[in-house]
Amino acid sequence: MIIAITALKGGVGKTTTAVHLAAYLQLSAPTLLIDADKNRSALVWSREDKLPFYVASQAGSPGLIKKFTHIVIDTQARPEAEELEDLAQGSDLVILPTTPNALDIDSTLKAVELLEPLKINYKVLLTRVDARTTNGRDARKVLEEAKLPLFKTEIPLLVAFQRAPSRGVIVKDYPDPRAGIGWSRYRSVGKEIMV
Numbered sequence: 627m628i629i630a631i632t633a634l635k636g637g638v639g640k641t642t643t644a645v646h647l648a649a650y651l652q653l654s655a656p657t658l659l660i661d662a663d664k665n666r667s668a669l670v671w672s673r674e675d676k677l678p679f680y681v682a683s684q685a686g687s688p689g690l691i692k693k694f695t696h697i698v699i700d701t702q703a704r705p706e707a708e709e710l711e712d713l714a715q716g717s718d719l720v721i722l723p724t725t726p727n728a729l730d731i732d733s734t735l736k737a738v739e740l741l742e743p744l745k746i747n748y749k750v751l752l753t754r755v756d757a758r759t760t761n762g763r764d765a766r767k768v769l770e771e772a773k774l775p776l777f778k779t780e781i782p783l784l785v786a787f788q789r790a791p792s793r794g795v796i797v798k799d800y801p802d803p804r805a806g807i808g809w810s811r812y813r814s815v816g817k818e819i820m821v
């Protein structure tokens with residue numbers, strides 16, 4: 627399965643989602659994460675070789691692809707419309723992560739406008755949801771009213787997600803009492819994809 631993670635906005639959890647979904651998919655079959663972001667965030671995250679799957683740059687990926695069952699593509703923020711189209715057409719599923727922030731939701735609705743005519747399979751994932759506020763619930767309502775395909779699972783705002791990259795690990799391997807919650811949510815997202 628080829629899964630592309632994209633969004634028109636930066637900082638919405640694309641790389642975090644790509645890394646944790648790749649970790650989930652790797653549990654069942656060899657998975658390659660292609661870092662198609664010029665900032666090389668996923669490659670930097672993988673530098674200490676502690677991630678449980680293989681990460682390659684876009685330039686380094688063509689020779690590798692055939693060796694893997696699942697491919698997860700992490701992309702840069704603000705892709706051109708054409709880039710988004712190419713990505714969408716080459717993938718089985720496009721995941722659009724968004725925080726509940728109104729501006730991010732707005733960008734997600736714009737991305738959907740670009741994707742909708744392409745008749746591709748896409749799904750919105752709410753990320754960085756602060757359980758202390760009703761923002762997540764409010765955002766879900768807006769997205770549901772707009773009739774967007776939406777993951778039932780949402781990703782909570784957790785310090786462990788911010789800190790895991792500096793240790794080169796996924797959240798499951800970060801020593802924090804709440805880190806397990808973060809990993810279980812990405813596992814649930816993975817299950818929603820694989821049903």
Ligand SMILES: Nc1ncnc2c1ncn2[C@@H]1O[C@H](COP(=O)(O)OP(=O)(O)OP(=O)(O)O)[C@@H](O)[C@H]1O
Nearest residue numbers: 636637638639640641642703754782783784787788
């Ligand atoms: N669920 C979460 N809880 C807390 N912090 C998070 C969560 N998800 C992501 N973050 C943090 O938010 C910031 C942005 O996340 P991330 O890098 O995954 O987004 P991105 O969309 O890939 O950003 P960019 O557009 O810069 O590539 C990072 O500091 C990351 O650690």
Ligand SMILES: [Mg+2]
Nearest residue numbers: 640641663667
């Ligand atoms: Mg990123």
